[in-house]
Amino acid sequence: MKMYPENFRYTKEHEWVLAEEDLGTLGLTDHAQQELGDIVYVDLPKPGARVKQGESLGSIESVKAVSDFYSPVSGEVLEINHALAEKPETLNTDPHGAGWLVKIRLTAPIELQGLMSAAEYESYIGAEN
């Protein structure tokens, strides 16, 4: 059972964001990757794409399911994790680290305040079960 990093913020749809000033890294939580099973493909947008909080940024596929990835924050896509194209399984083995999905420039950092802390997220998924 992975620990949920304290410095991340979390959404109800199981996305996380690590923000440093207005630069954010986005990813999928450990809970989500467990639910999806073995990840086979990650579909991410091109750098430059603009997104509003809650809008779909792409999708994550396992063999039998597809999950939309909803952006936890509004912003502009700077970089995507190309390593996942070759090894999508990294999203399973290291969802909070090497399995990051998107680097984004936040256009409304205040949105972070509305997201869950690690403790809040842990009790949220505990309640879900």
Place this chain on the structure above:
Amino acid sequence: MNRVRQHLSQNERLLFEQSSPGKRAYQLPELDVPAVDAAEALGAANVRAEIEGFPEVSEVEALRHFTRLSTWNYAIDHGMYPLGSCTMKYNPRINELVARTEALAWAHPYQPEALSQGAMKVMAHLEAALAEITGMDAVTLQPAAGAHGELTGILLIRAFLEKCGNPRKKILIPDSAHGTNPATAAIAGYAVENIPSSATGVLDVGALEQIVDQDVAALMVTNPNTLGVFEENITQAAAILHKKGAMLYMDGANMNALVGIARPGDFGVDVMHLNLHKTFSTPHGGGGPGAGPVAVKKVLEPFLPVPRLKRTGRKWAFDYNRKRSIGRVKAYYGNFGVMVRALAYILAHGGPGLRNATMDAVLNAVYIRKGLEAYYDLPYTQPNMHEVVFSDERQAKLGVRTGDIAKRLIDYGFHPYTVSFPMIVHGALMIEPTETESKDEIDQFIEAMISIAKEIETDPQLVKTAPHATRTSRVDEVAAARKPVLRWKAA
């Protein structure tokens, strides 16, 4: 475990791996006209190089190859397929014989109508029989499969609503629906709005009443639904829709529970499709061909795909002069070869026979429910019809899911049931025996399922790593999806 034993199974390579230059399995006659130089006739730039990698094998190698491959398949000819909503009934061999009747099998769709009266009569006869079975006014045989029929049906609704002045924007689809339903709605240019099922798994007419407005074109419903339960409020649902000028589409995949007992046209359905490869016994062939005729109420008849069969005196003809038609959904007239097989089935059974088949189908499913309800969770309490849906709730607590149970069932000599569908049931086991199966076969199935339930309690790993008795053990679908290899390539 008594019916399954190891047996000799060849290690057959791919055709390309046993190909040898110069081997041949064909022999063409001598030309009775002069040969023609391809480069001269077509222009050198138009002539291809040889087809690289194409196999070259002898006749006996070709036949052995496919025969060996066939031994790796399960089929209805082997035993039961308890696949829910697939209606894997016996594929009568008489169907195969009559479909090969020369003048029908070799009929060219553009040959003169005067030479096609037999084929047209077959189609007309089938249209009439299906109209009677469904309680509808007109039938088109053009769609090539169920999903194709769904698209046709939704396009008919669109055309009708357009004529009324507003095609509207969305289609309501229950969360228990087959995936083709929402996919179809999207292709037809409609937005999909999910309508959640009630707590008992049936249509929530209260919710429906709230949701139906001027933007709703139709509700797509399967009846009985994907739980195998009859939608008892269907006439009410139809009334709600009709009051707001919307229509009721029925997915006919589960007609095996209704033929001769109840007719969709009588309970408010405006348009529906049938699956000839389900209810009407035409063979699945490993994934098709099928046929998805669409039956409609009179009001939708003008919009049916062109051409329509029409009769002038004693002659049948195709009517292309159909100004309101939605157009064609397929070239020519539909999967005629499949129609022949379905008609043979209907002729063999006749009215009383079809009704009996329906009753046997329901009996078999209810019998299975009774046999297994002590071992597997039933997520609802209403009576089921031709299929029954269990959940893996109980087994999941021990770490075993419906997919694992399905794989272990293979070791008992059965094909798995439908796994994880409908999505409204947690870990669904969807079982439809059809009328084909005898009590004996079903008892063996029930015994197998009970045995597996017991195995899960004592040795769950055995079930989780199944199947063990097959030539091919569990296939790595993850690797197949991560690094797709979709064709053979020379080393």
Place this chain on the structure above:
Amino acid sequence: MLNACGVSSLEELFAHLPEAVRLGRPLDLEPGISEYEIVQYFRDRAAENGNGYALFLGAGVYNHYRPVLVDAVVSHGEFLTSYTPYQAELSQGTLTSIFEFQTMICQLTGMDVANASMYDGSTAVAEAAMMAARATGRSRVLVARTVHPEYREVLRTYARNQGMPVEEFGYDAKTGMLDLDNLERKMDDLTAAVIVQTPNFFGIADQVKEAARIAHGRGALLVATFTEAVSLGILEPPACADIVAAELQSFAISPSYGGPYAGIIATREKYVRQMPGRLVGQSVDSRGNRAFCLTLATREQHIRREKATSNICTNEALIALMATVFMTVYGKQGLRELAGQNLAKAHYLAGKLTPRFSGSFFNEFVVNVESQAVDELNRSLLKKKIVGGLSLGRFYPELAGSVLLCATEMTRRADMDELANAIVSAAAAKEVTA
């Protein structure tokens, strides 16, 4: 069993159905008949259909010899009565043969990847257009008038509800080939796909490379279709296409009054996730043995639902197997020889007549016979047990008075001589009376 179900009659199993929905009477259908009577019924229908006629009709459906091995293989109950291969461990026969099919279609067409089949060529073209729209993010489609007329009708039916404008571009009246200037002028940056057929509806090997150049020049995809698969035994495949969406009926699929047939979609590696239909992939089982399974299923309706690449579920697996057996029986050399025979037969016939177009043709060509004469001609041919060619006025008003004639390896010289004589004498008779 009734006891176990807790009922005393079969009727009771339906007691829970509301009274109002129950059909209170027997179905108004004849009672069931015996096997022999069923055979007789279809024999009677066959007798009402023409049989034993020499056929000069092509126009999308072709009379080719069906090697006896084809029915021998598809009659195996293990293929005929098996289900879609979702459970890979029980379906390696079906999966392996589909993998071989996918491979052979790639080899034949020059594409990187092919799916397990579509309903037919007409719906394959419509789906290819939608696929091109997804891949390019554009919506407009340009389709050649020399694409099969009924294929174009199906395309329009699908396109209308997708917000996909469809426009046609013409052909050169002399050559019967694509009017490339017309295409160039109609081309724009909103076009997702240019759709061409080769051999085209007139039987002529068309300028796919040039059409591709024009399409690619503006960022559109080139979709190539064909209705006469045997032509690929000898004709250069449309390897410059981005998508091949075509019909395999010529490969041992009985004409069967219009269906069932089998369509294909084949494409470049980079578009694989946009493909509709099933795909079989290679993998291993838990013991490390090669095994096949359905893959990339997340494109499909049962997972993606309203966002799927298509709504297709059941396709044409058994029909595709017929084609696979056909391709195996003929093989690398045989397909070429077969195509060569088709070429020879049609060119022999054409040599006795005057083809209307100058373009190079495979096994079909167009001949001018003159307006009323077409129907008269075909009527007189029927008396000789010959079904003449397609009257083109049916689909091309500007070509009223022309027929599309087809000759395959099954067409006999004597019948071609008869047909040629009839056409020539009809023309001569017209001159006399003129």
